[in-house]
Amino acid sequence: MASAIPDRALIAGIGQTEFSRNSGRSELQLAAEASLAALDDAGLEPADVDGMVTYTLDSSGELELMRIVGVKELSYYSRAPYGGAATCAVVMHAAAAIAAGAANVVLIYRAFNERSGRRFGLPQGPAQVSPSGSFWWRWYIPFGLDTPAKWAALHFQRYMHAYGVTNEDFGHYSVACRSYAAANPNAYFYQRPITLEEHQNSRWIVEPVLRLLDCCQESDGGVALVITGRERARDLRRPPARIAAAAQCALWGGDIVSDYYHDDIAGMPEIGAIGRQLWTQSGLRPRDIQAAMLYDHFSPIVFMHLEEFGFCGRGEARDFIQSGNIGPGGSLPVNTHGGLLGEAYIHGVNHINEAVRQLRGAAVNQVSDVEHVLVSAGMSGLILGRWS
Numbered sequence: 001m002a003s004a005i006p007d008r009a010l011i012a013g014i015g016q017t018e019f020s021r022n023s024g025r026s027e028l029q030l031a032a033e034a035s036l037a038a039l040d041d042a043g044l045e046p047a048d049v050d051g052m053v054t055y056t057l058d059s060s061g062e063l064e065l066m067r068i069v070g071v072k073e074l075s076y077y078s079r080a081p082y083g084g085a086a087t088c089a090v091v092m093h094a095a096a097a098i099a100a101g102a103a104n105v106v107l108i109y110r111a112f113n114e115r116s117g118r119r120f121g122l123p124q125g126p127a128q129v130s131p132s133g134s135f136w137w138r139w140y141i142p143f144g145l146d147t148p149a150k151w152a153a154l155h156f157q158r159y160m161h162a163y164g165v166t167n168e169d170f171g172h173y174s175v176a177c178r179s180y181a182a183a184n185p186n187a188y189f190y191q192r193p194i195t196l197e198e199h200q201n202s203r204w205i206v207e208p209v210l211r212l213l214d215c216c217q218e219s220d221g222g223v224a225l226v227i228t229g230r231e232r233a234r235d236l237r238r239p240p241a242r243i244a245a246a247a248q249c250a251l252w253g254g255d256i257v258s259d260y261y262h263d264d265i266a267g268m269p270e271i272g273a274i275g276r277q278l279w280t281q282s283g284l285r286p287r288d289i290q291a292a293m294l295y296d297h298f299s300p301i302v303f304m305h306l307e308e309f310g311f312c313g314r315g316e317a318r319d320f321i322q323s324g325n326i327g328p329g330g331s332l333p334v335n336t337h338g339g340l341l342g343e344a345y346i347h348g349v350n351h352i353n354e355a356v357r358q359l360r361g362a363a364v365n366q367v368s369d370v371e372h373v374l375v376s377a378g379m380s381g382l383i384l385g386r387w388s
Contacts, residue, residue, distance in 0.1 A: 003245070003281045009095035010233060010240035011384065012105075013042025013226035014353040019188050019344035021115040023220035030222035031060040031111035032068045038224035039069075043237030044105060046070035049226075051103030052077045053093045055086055055110055055347065065109065076103040080380075082256050084297055087348030087377035092246040094227040104228060110349045111222030119218050123147055148297065149215060153206035155259055156300040160209065162266035163315035167208055169322070170299040171199035173334075174213045174341060176327045177296065181338025184364045188217060189342045214299040216340035223349040225356075233387065241356045242385035244284070244372065247277035249379055256378070268301075271308035274381040278374070282383045286310045290370045291358050292332055293351035295377040296339045305376055306334075328365065336365040348377050352384075359386045 015037025017023070017030050025033075039046060049071045052062050056079045066074065076097045080086035094106035114120055123146040145151055159165060178194045181187035194213060202212040233240055249270045253261040262269050279285060286309060294305040303317035311332055312320040320326075326334035337343045337354040344350055355373040357363040375382040 004099045005092065005095045005246050006244055006281050007230070007242055008099040009227050009229060009243045010387065011091070011225055011243065011352070011356050012228045012232070012236050012240045013038040013040070013044065013238070014224070014356050015039070015041055016186070016223045016346075016350065016353060017111075017221045019186065019219050019221040019346070021218075021220060023113055023116060027111050027113055027117070027222075028060045028064055028068065030113070030220070031058070031065055031109045031224070034111060034222035034224035035065065035069050035107055035109050038107070038226045041238060042226045042228075043235070044226060044228075047072050048105045049107045050075045051094065051097050051106035053090045053106055053108045054079055055083065055090065056081045057083055058110055058112070060109065060111060071107070076106065082379060084295055084347050085256055085377050085379035087295060087351065088246060088375055088380035088382040089248050090349070091225065091227065091243065091352065091382055092248060092380065095243050095246055098227060098229050104232075106227040108225040108227065108349070109222065110224075110347050112346070113220045114345065115218040115220050117220075121147060121149065121215070121218050149205050149210055152298050152301070153209040155265060156209050156298070159266045159300060159304065163318070165303070165318055167211060167214070168196070168200060169318045170214050170303070171196050171211075172321050173296075173299045173302050173326070174199050176321070177299075177335055177339045177341045179327065180336050180365050181342025184338050184343060187338040187343040188219065189338060209300070210298055213341075216297045216345040219344040219346060221344055221346050223346045223353060225349070225352060239360050240387045241359045242387055243382065244385040245278040245281035245383040247274045247281070247381050249273040249277070267314065268304045268308050268378070270379050271305055271376065271381070274376065274379070275309045278381050278383050284372060284383060289332065289372050289374045289383070291336060291355070291367045292334050292374040292376070293355050294334055295348050295351065296335060296341055297345070299341065301378075302334065309374065309376070333365070333367050336363055336367065351375050352382070355382075355384050359384060
């Protein structure tokens with residue numbers, strides 16, 4: 001697919017708050033703190049910002065954030081839908097605005113108190129889930145499918161049946177993820193690795209698919225990014241990351257988290273389609289990726305991402321992970337900050353920050369000779385490249 005985005009825009013700055021279970025601040029304050037940190041990281045001023053992008057789910061309004069941060073005028077602003085599925089879509093929106101000349105400096109922000117405030121992991125009512133979202137949820141919830149874990153587990157169980165995968169197999173990802181988090185001072189689970197035995201002894205959330213240690217955190221915190229054009233690269237405080245490719249995908253028969261309507265539900269066709277777009281736009285292939293930040297609200301989805309992007313064949317992610325490929329020194333280190341399970345769940349935007357740190361050579365769990373990092377979510381994806 002032709003795209004005007006590749007190498008037209010850069011991630012110039014990254015910022016975040018601490019990640020906790022009780023921030024003690026409003027979501028708007030968290031958004032402001034992360035935004036100012038990202039601008040400082042880029043060496044830019046709030047007055048330089050003329051674009052903003054966030055999620056439809058974010059509670060912090062653009063006008064309120066402008067006043068607090070000091071942004072004077074916006075020529076572009078947008079919001080991406082579908083929660084974690086939009087992780088990379090927000091960057092695509094910003095990069096498209098830069099490429100089209102609609103804005104020169106775009107601030108991306110995402111902040112919430114998901115632990116101390118509204119806990120999305122608890123049972124939901126139809127109106128709570130999404131007043132304007134998936135029609136199907138209004139059918140699922142009366143029959144007991146009222147949490148993200150239940151929606152996802154029904155899909156993952158088909159994958160387990162098709163390929164003979166067990167919950168213990170999922171545990172190998174959780175152990176690797178927490179190992180990275182244990183070395184990351186910014187991670188909620190810093191210095192708290194787990195063993196496979198501890199994973200297997202954690203309580204069931206949805207039997208026989210998901211245990212507690214297969215599930216992402218409910219976090220308080222904020223994350224922000226600053227996107228700008230190539231011509232400003234020399235003026236930035238730190239090395240930027242090239243946006244080598246950016247893609248979104250929605251398919252007929254698809255749904256946001258309850259993707260039950262495709263002919264084959266033992267995979268994720270949206271991710272496969274995103275992969276094809278990313279490889280075409282960038283001219284790269286799986287062998288050209290040195291690290292990957294894969295959306296991991298639940299551990300089984302990482303297995304599907306690895307397969308759909310072509311890092312291994314269908315049903316082979318279990319062996320790929322158990323062979324040590326995703327850990328330190330492996331062929332494809334995955335979620336080197338600890339992921340959504342180990343660092344924090346800020347709808348995956350913290351995955352993008354870690355990808356930038358890897359490309360700068362500034363990550364805690366630094367991978368050697370990083371040229372390209374893949375970032376993915378349920379319905380969007382990015383390939384970021386090192387600036388030279």
